[in-house]
Amino acid sequence: MGDIGKRIARKIGGAIVNYNMIEDGDTILAAVSGGKDSMTLMYHLLRKEASFPVKFHVRGLHIKTDFCNCVKKSRMEEVLSSWGADFDMLYVPVLKRIKPGEKMNCYWCSTQRRMELIKYAGKHGFNKIALGHHMDDMLETFFMNMAYKSELSTMLPVLKLDRYPVTIIRPLAYVKEEEIVRFAETLGLNRLVCACPYGKNSKRKEIRKIIASMADTGENIRENLFRAMGNPVNRYLPKP
Amino acid sequence: MGDIGKRIARKIGGAIVNYNMIEDGDTILAAVSGGKDSMTLMYHLLRKEASFPVKFHVRGLHIKTDFCNCVKKSRMEEVLSSWGADFDMLYVPVLKRIKPGEKMNCYWCSTQRRMELIKYAGKHGFNKIALGHHMDDMLETFFMNMAYKSELSTMLPVLKLDRYPVTIIRPLAYVKEEEIVRFAETLGLNRLVCACPYGKNSKRKEIRKIIASMADTGENIRENLFRAMGNPVNRYLPKP
Numbered sequence: 001m002g003d004i005g006k007r008i009a010r011k012i013g014g015a016i017v018n019y020n021m022i023e024d025g026d027t028i029l030a031a032v033s034g035g036k037d038s039m040t041l042m043y044h045l046l047r048k049e050a051s052f053p054v055k056f057h058v059r060g061l062h063i064k065t066d067f068c069n070c071v072k073k074s075r076m077e078e079v080l081s082s083w084g085a086d087f088d089m090l091y092v093p094v095l096k097r098i099k100p101g102e103k104m105n106c107y108w109c110s111t112q113r114r115m116e117l118i119k120y121a122g123k124h125g126f127n128k129i130a131l132g133h134h135m136d137d138m139l140e141t142f143f144m145n146m147a148y149k150s151e152l153s154t155m156l157p158v159l160k161l162d163r164y165p166v167t168i169i170r171p172l173a174y175v176k177e178e179e180i181v182r183f184a185e186t187l188g189l190n191r192l193v194c195a196c197p198y199g200k201n202s203k204r205k206e207i208r209k210i211i212a213s214m215a216d217t218g219e220n221i222r223e224n225l226f227r228a229m230g231n232p233v234n235r236y237l238p239k240p
Numbered sequence: 241m242g243d244i245g246k247r248i249a250r251k252i253g254g255a256i257v258n259y260n261m262i263e264d265g266d267t268i269l270a271a272v273s274g275g276k277d278s279m280t281l282m283y284h285l286l287r288k289e290a291s292f293p294v295k296f297h298v299r300g301l302h303i304k305t306d307f308c309n310c311v312k313k314s315r316m317e318e319v320l321s322s323w324g325a326d327f328d329m330l331y332v333p334v335l336k337r338i339k340p341g342e343k344m345n346c347y348w349c350s351t352q353r354r355m356e357l358i359k360y361a362g363k364h365g366f367n368k369i370a371l372g373h374h375m376d377d378m379l380e381t382f383f384m385n386m387a388y389k390s391e392l393s394t395m396l397p398v399l400k401l402d403r404y405p406v407t408i409i410r411p412l413a414y415v416k417e418e419e420i421v422r423f424a425e426t427l428g429l430n431r432l433v434c435a436c437p438y439g440k441n442s443k444r445k446e447i448r449k450i451i452a453s454m455a456d457t458g459e460n461i462r463e464n465l466f467r468a469m470g471n472p473v474n475r476y477l478p479k480p
Contacts, residue, residue, distance in 0.1 A: 019479070138478070147454055150467035152392060153476035173478070206457045210450060214387055217446045227390035230480040232472040236393035238378070238413070239259070240470040 004182045011174040019157040021169040026056040029126040034076040034193035036184035037132035060087030063113050065094045076192045106201040121166050134172040143207045244422045251414040259397040261409040266296040269366040274316040274433035276424035277372035300327030303353050305334045316432045332356050346441040374412040383447045
């Protein structure tokens with residue numbers, strides 16, 4: 001799988017160990033949109049399933065919405081099958097759930113799909129849900145939470161849900177988007193599915209550019225920022 | 241003093257109260273470089289000294305170095321005198337202290353001057369030192385500490401020193417640089433002294449631009465970022 005694949009595999013292994021993401025007997029539901037991130041996640045989780053000393057099972061779930069009748073879906077299914085992946089497709093009419101006067105937005109749609117994942121996991125006995133968020137997603141959320149919510153907070157590599165018997169894991173936490181792009185190219189995984197017709201959250205796009213300019217000011221800035229998120233020095237933060 | 245002066249006075253008052261910066265009987269040494277920030281600080285501390293319900297005394301201290309023979313110093317002294325300010329000048333040969341093979345840099349020079357302030361305060365019975373750092377300085381330090389030190393930390397509005405009987409206060413913590421620039425213009429305080437011949441820390445300049453682009457993505461972003469620094473949500477920060 002090439003150097004970049006090996007590097008990603010190593011980073012995923014590191015995150016799994018450091019955050020204690022996977023335990024013996026785990027059944028993991030991986031959310032597979034068909035995009036480069038979740039396909040990279042699925043590819044590597046399948047390899048870990050085969051080789052990892054800790055025994056676990058992973059199954060993919062693709063949520064199909066009523067606003068994306070993407071013809072390329074069958075290609076995604078072919079690729080997953082070629083990897084020997086166990087996966088399921090679930091149809092969720094997101095558009096139909098919008099109440100009169102409401103408008104579609106990223107946050108709402110992702111909450112709808114997240115709830116379906118949790119319900120599916122509960123119904124089919126999965127104790128973990130793996131999501132394809134990577135280091136850059138976590139950094140962007142951190143910056144957005146600072147700028148628009150006045151909070152130092154982000155998505156967690158491991159989040160035990162309070163109200164459901166399910167733990168969310170993000171095995172790509174140490175992997176940079178740029179690495180995923182390179183890996184996906186080597187495997188031809190880019191553009192397996194159409195982009196969301198509603199487009200990306202525009203604030204997130206702006207914040208992404210800002211982090212990119214920050215990263216240009218030195219070496220390993222993304223890695224430094226990631227470590228900073230886990231290193232609040234409370235005695236050197238101003239009390240409100 | 242105009243609307244901008246009143247706004248700054250209000251913000252300084254808010255910071256003094258919220259952070260409990262000034263207590264009855266305090267003797268405060270204000271570091272006065274002659275730049276817009278410290279002149280604004282001195283101007284407003286003098287007014288508070290005259291009007292504040294809590295009684296305190298403020299005295300300015302200008303540290304003159306051996307690399308800035310600025311002809312405009314006398315203008316700064318004239319302005320301070322016209323305000324009725326009590327102040328002193330101290331000569332510190334910073335350049336001469338550089339050991340062979342060492343190079344001048346912002347961090348080292350400011351440490352030299354900081355130590356002189358602390359020594360002067362101890363010798364003359366001051367229990368507080370007021371510095372002219374404003375909100376943007378604190379944000380820049382926060383971003384630099386994230387990107388280059390992998391830490392969530394910044395300069396504090398109030399810092400009680402461990403090893404000296406002195407507390408550092410930053411009454412301009414709530415004031416934005418843009419506000420100081422506008423105020424300094426109305427009073428003709430800009431360019432009273434020459435800029436440091438060694439120039440500004442270049443990383444700080446880059447980070448300043450990055451924060452400016454962030455601020456352009458919405459309303460009150462600087463204020464939000466400032467509040468975020470005091471609002472670490474530890475359960476939503478990744479453990480290292």
